[in-house]
Amino acid sequence: MVTYIIRRLIGAFAMLIVISMVTFGIFFVVPQWAGATPEALASRYVGRAATPETVALVAERLGFNDPVVVQYGRFVKGLFAGAEYDYGAGVEQCPAPCFGYSFISGQPVWPDLVDRMPVTFSLAIGAAILWVVAGVSVGVLSALRRGSIFDRISMGTALAGVSLPIFFTGMISLVVFSYGLGWTPPGGAWTDFTVNPAQWAYNLLLPWITLAFLFAATYARLTRAGMLETMGEDYIRTARAKGLRENQVVTKHGLRAALTPILTLFGIDFGLLIGGAILTETTYTLPGLGQFAILAIRNQDLPQVMGVVLVAAGFVVVASLVVDLLYAVVDPRVRLS
Amino acid sequence: MSFLDVKDLKIHFPTDDGLVKSVDGLSFSLERGKTLGIVGESGSGKSVTSLGVLGLHKGGRARLSGEIWLDGEELIGASAEHVRRLRGKKMAMIFQDPLSSMHPFYTVGHQIIEAYRIHNNVSKQVARKHAVDMLGRVGIPEPERRVDAYPHEFSGGMRQRAMIAMALSCDPELLIADEPTTALDVTVQAQILDLMRDLQREFNSALIIITHDLGVVAELSDDILVMYGGKCVEYGTTDDIFYRPEHPYTWGLLGSMPRLDREPTERLMPIKGSPPSLINVPSGCAFHPRCPYAEKTGGKDRTEVPALTETEGGHLVRCHLDRAERRDLWENEIKPALETP
Numbered sequence: 206m207v208t209y210i211i212r213r214l215i216g217a218f219a220m221l222i223v224i225s226m227v228t229f230g231i232f233f234v235v236p237q238w239a240g241a242t243p244e245a246l247a248s249r250y251v252g253r254a255a256t257p258e259t260v261a262l263v264a265e266r267l268g269f270n271d272p273v274v275v276q277y278g279r280f281v282k283g284l285f286a287g288a289e290y291d292y293g294a295g296v297e298q299c300p301a302p303c304f305g306y307s308f309i310s311g312q313p314v315w316p317d318l319v320d321r322m323p324v325t326f327s328l329a330i331g332a333a334i335l336w337v338v339a340g341v342s343v344g345v346l347s348a349l350r351r352g353s354i355f356d357r358i359s360m361g362t363a364l365a366g367v368s369l370p371i372f373f374t375g376m377i378s379l380v381v382f383s384y385g386l387g388w389t390p391p392g393g394a395w396t397d398f399t400v401n402p403a404q405w406a407y408n409l410l411l412p413w414i415t416l417a418f419l420f421a422a423t424y425a426r427l428t429r430a431g432m433l434e435t436m437g438e439d440y441i442r443t444a445r446a447k448g449l450r451e452n453q454v455v456t457k458h459g460l461r462a463a464l465t466p467i468l469t470l471f472g473i474d475f476g477l478l479i480g481g482a483i484l485t486e487t488t489y490t491l492p493g494l495g496q497f498a499i500l501a502i503r504n505q506d507l508p509q510v511m512g513v514v515l516v517a518a519g520f521v522v523v524a525s526l527v528v529d530l531l532y533a534v535v536d537p538r539v540r541l542s
Numbered sequence: 543m544s545f546l547d548v549k550d551l552k553i554h555f556p557t558d559d560g561l562v563k564s565v566d567g568l569s570f571s572l573e574r575g576k577t578l579g580i581v582g583e584s585g586s587g588k589s590v591t592s593l594g595v596l597g598l599h600k601g602g603r604a605r606l607s608g609e610i611w612l613d614g615e616e617l618i619g620a621s622a623e624h625v626r627r628l629r630g631k632k633m634a635m636i637f638q639d640p641l642s643s644m645h646p647f648y649t650v651g652h653q654i655i656e657a658y659r660i661h662n663n664v665s666k667q668v669a670r671k672h673a674v675d676m677l678g679r680v681g682i683p684e685p686e687r688r689v690d691a692y693p694h695e696f697s698g699g700m701r702q703r704a705m706i707a708m709a710l711s712c713d714p715e716l717l718i719a720d721e722p723t724t725a726l727d728v729t730v731q732a733q734i735l736d737l738m739r740d741l742q743r744e745f746n747s748a749l750i751i752i753t754h755d756l757g758v759v760a761e762l763s764d765d766i767l768v769m770y771g772g773k774c775v776e777y778g779t780t781d782d783i784f785y786r787p788e789h790p791y792t793w794g795l796l797g798s799m800p801r802l803d804r805e806p807t808e809r810l811m812p813i814k815g816s817p818p819s820l821i822n823v824p825s826g827c828a829f830h831p832r833c834p835y836a837e838k839t840g841g842k843d844r845t846e847v848p849a850l851t852e853t854e855g856g857h858l859v860r861c862h863l864d865r866a867e868r869r870d871l872w873e874n875e876i877k878p879a880l881e882t883p
Binding site (some may be wrong): 383409438439440441443444445446447448449450451461462535537538 | 593596600606626627628629630634635639642643644645646647649657660661692694708795854
């Protein structure tokens with residue numbers, strides 16, 4: 206078990222290195238293949254009025270003339286040990302983990318990312334709890350009452366949930382509940398949990414429900430299919446033959462076995478989501494990682510884009526690692542060796 | 543009244559294609575300490591009958607009628623909750639495939655403890671001791687250690703032993719074993735059968751063994767019920783069925799048994815054709831399309847359902863052929879063919 210975890214950690218780490226290489230390549234090597242000179246890269250770091258000499262000097266100081274491998278090495282070193290940037294107007298310290306400086310604000314990227322993480326985490330965790338609880342329970346009930354009115358209505362709703370994009374349901378919900386009924390605050394409201402938990406939850410309620418609706422639909426359908434399969438298994442008949450109460454037969458024996466594929470999907474979904482719920486954050490103008498990514502791309506702010514991509518990739522890798530470990534807990538037939 | 547009395551049991555399933563009459567008017571009875579073998583091909587209604595006795599069709603689509611009396615209580619009219627309380631405690635079941643019949647995510651011990659604690663209000667520690675004890679009694683070595691193993695970590699025979707331990711954990715008075723040895727190696731089959739016989743003596747329970755294998759029931763049964771198309775076609779003591787069988791279907795089953803004392807070059811004598819559809823049951827005697835002696839009934843085989851009639855001493859046969867003719871066929875045609883050295 207311990208060796209397995211260590212091996213998986215090493216694997217996850219290697220995966221992150223590969224991702225960093227690919228990201229670095231896309232943002233720093235591909236432009237050069239496309240004909241961008243070191244000066245063109247450097248010109249992003251200096252003011253509009255800079256003379257060609259200044260640009261060339263900055264390019265040299267930032268190391269854009271060095272071989273790609275050296276540049277990548279410096280980038281990785283910055284991630285772990287921090288880096289020093291010399292723009293010509295004095296040396297600036299960029300503490301580890303250093304993702305570089307924003308072209309636009311001139312601020313280090315990492316603190317900005319850290320600032321935005323609580324927003325995305327709050328959104329993702331709250332929505333995840335909602336959608337797992339709602340999706341799984343609706344799925345179980347649908348499976349148990351297959352063909353009933355409840356089953357048909359919930360599966361119809363689930364189909365709608367899967368098909369409707371968040372910028373549609375999000376907009377509609379804002380129009381109805383915020384601007385129409387005034388029950389929830391309009392977009393853009395964010396209060397940190399540590400400041401006021403009640404306000405935090407109140408502000409996030411609508412985004413949570415909208416996001417959860419989208420995912421709950423998938424989970425309900427998956428749970429229903431899984432339950433229909435497991436409830437027909439021989440061991441369910443055995444559980445009933447033992448005289449077990451039907452509700453325990455369903456939860457302890459049926460649902461337990463149907464959870465494995467749900468767990469898989471959850472790992473992927475949740476990992477992706479904490480890397481930035483781009484559409485939801487944009488719809489509700491929440492200052493999270495997703496909105497950060499959109500702004501960075503719009504501004505062509507390369508260090509910011511790289512930073513957010515690496516952080517998001519890191520979350521996906523970690524989430525899938527956790528899910529793999531949980532497999533062994535859920536299904537003892539999975540051997541971690 | 544016997545300990546278990548099944549009277550005119552009918553279990554029908556409405557489907558889109560029509561009514562499936564899985565069990566159609568079955569009656570039998572069984573005393574404590576006795577063993578009944580129910581024999582028949584796939585689809586003859588053996589398993590459906592056992593699930594019906596346990597009340598496992600309740601809440602499903604099945605339509606049950608008739609009476610099932612267990613120790614003076616009628617079960618078909620009883621509430622689902624009442625039957626649930628009896629299940630596992632008063633009557634228990636051993637299933638065919640122990641791997642798929644045990645939950646793959648729980649340890650063997652956990653599943654036995656669960657079965658025990660449903661009907662006994664005891665702490666987990668006490669139940670665990672009981673589980674270890676049960677595993678030891680069914681012949682699992684090192685039960686203290688194996689109690690924490692998962693079903694997939696057991697061999698097939700050990701799994702079936704664990705399954706038996708689970709079924710017996712609450713000392714049931716009626717034990718139904720549905721093809722208990724079908725999924726096992728031949729060498730293990732004999733061990734499991736021995737174990738079941740020993741445990742039955744120890745617990746003095748009533749045992750129903752459901753199988754398609756006459757060899758299995760020959761070992762264990764006091765009485766044998768031969769089912770065909772949801773009906774009983776022959777019922778008698780084990781000696782009746784093996785030494786004085788009177789129904790052509792029973793003859794076919796006996797002829798289909800591979801035997802070591804016969805020449806390997808000899809062919810088995812299988813029953814021709816396949817089991818009847820339970821939706822469009824053949825008119826008259828359900829066995830007539832496959833019966834080699836159907837012409838001897840003078841057309842009655844297609845028009846009239848034969849009645850289950852007693853020949854002598856509780857031996858029941860459902861056949862249009864008259865008794866003398868059946869005896870003659872058995873003595874002069876079937877028995878010599880089966881006994882060819």
